Amino acid sequence: MLKLEGGFIQNLGRVYGLYTLGFLGFVILMAILEAAGVPNTIIGWLFVAFTVVIYALIGVLSRTMDSGQYYVAGREVPAVFNGMATAADWMSGASFIAMAGGIYLKGYPYMAFLVGWTGGYVLVASLIAPFLRKFGCYTVPDFIGTRYGGNLARLCAVIILVVASFTYVTAQITGTGIVASRALQIPFELGVWIGLAGILFCSMLGGMRAVTWTQVAQYIVLIIAYLIPVFWMSNKLGYGLIPHFAQFDAVSRVQELEALHGVKALMPTAEAQAEAGSLAALKVGINDASSTPMAKWKFYTLVLCMMAGTASLPHVLMRYFTTASVKAARQSVGYSLLFICLLYLTAPALATFTKLSLLDPNVATSIIGKSVSEVSNLEWIQKWSSVNFLKIIDSNGDGLVQINEFFMKGDIVVLATPEMAGLPYVISGLVAAGGLAAAMSTADGLLLAIANALSHDLYYKIIDPKADTKTRLIVARVLLLVVGAAGAFVASMGLTSILGAVAWAFCFANSGLFFPLVLGVWWKRANRAGAIAGMVGGFLAGTIYLYQVQFNGMTPWLGLDGLRFGMIGMPVSLILMIVVSLMTEEPDAETQKMVEEIRVPSGKSVVE
């Protein structure tokens, strides 16, 4: 591939087309092996090993010692491929493994995540990304540092970036560990370190360039792995050819079944819930839209926090630094959203069909209302009970499974669907490979964002501005290793549950960075003192509030819980930034000229 470099960008379509065919061929080969009697564990191993080796190979082939290649992939990534890479960068283990389960267990209020995690891209496209692309920076703190001037502003941005991205990356490494340990049948802690090794192989030698091309490969695997089982299930169980259209009739049917099985009326008993621990029974309706002002407010604020977080998370924004032009950066946001929607539009359909499969007495796979002994003998029930992903507790002792007696982890909606619907094991292997791709690709992007900010902004710009390129790139790699190891260490301690930490990352980012980024482009009057006040004030206010609510037992104000602490951080950041900017001198003429420059696509970039 390196030899072809001159023609590589021109041949991307062909290269990834062949790759996709090759992957599908591999899936078919696995299906043949399964039919030939090869045991499931070996097929699981092959799926994980094959895909990870491919990613690592791409990573090694993309090695580079050029700083432009290392930090921004040479700014030559076409809009469509950058869209795929961003989609993989964006869709984490949480999106892939946990999202459909969240919709299943928590119903309509959870769908605020779907709205927030897609609509945020409108802000990225219209307010931030194209301007940062024109600016020509390597990292997000690079923009803050140059626009506002001075090492302190840069340092504040670096700190917020590290806190937000590190919170996020531990969740991803945890996700990698879960999938690797399940597919390879090894202990979780070992899975974490193996996952990290794969992640570092993809990113260490080639930086952004390597991460870009592995993320495209990972996107292809994850989207195939997500869509095939859902289409298969929708057709096999006779719900319709295209699940995205068929799901709405299914919603009405699920509502009938909810009445039949007493969802919302039958709550789990306290003893059963205590025994089930973190596993949950279905307690909400599928389509109970917010009807009280409080429910509406909670939906509204979650959407807002996730959107502003999307537009301020550095690992997302830095993907748009790699396009060839400002125009391509804008289009690329559209493609990113398109590729993300392929999965996000499928998640509700998956959740709804899973509900039908489990609840509808007319469907062979249903379990609710059947006898406990019959259900307990099902192979998938036994398998997932043994790893404590689900539990049946016959609390009323009538020998039947009621809705309030079936406890599960949301993750099984994605992980166990193939077995639930009676699909061959090869599909389970495929899903494991997809989950791994999703978690690895996001972890790659996050680790790189952290290490690049530390090496470029902290080391090169602040500590040793005279460092030569070679030293800088060596420092970047050492930092990548250190940050990765720290993330894996935290993950292996099992300190984070996947989604809690992910939502925190969004609020850390929007509390500290959203307004300094947006106003840096849209308000010429914004100055250094204002930006620093906005970053420090917003970030501290949000963090202190999170601490009080999450760890100190404070009653949340207006229902703003730990998922929504950006609602405290953001207003503080905005107000401080405006007030302090207006109280201090306006930025010098040179800075104002710079802001005018980034508002037009033509002409040279500001830095470099």
Added chain:
Amino acid sequence: MSKSSSGDRELHWQKTKTLTYVTLIIWYFFSFEIHLWGDALNTAGFPGAYYMAGQGSQVAFALLVFWFASRQDKIDHEHGLAE
């Protein structure tokens, strides 16, 4: 093409701002406004709230970004400020 008068830049920025406001109004509608009416969207025949949160808003966002990108590109070209 890259040389242009400051008056042209002024107008370019005005139009850019207008486009951004329009984009943000549409964004606001599909992000927040529509979901405030979630319970009213649910009718006997169709789960409107579920539809908007699970599909409608997302499709609207994707179309909106592509539309925004093409409009902005047109504005850049009109004023000779495209790359």
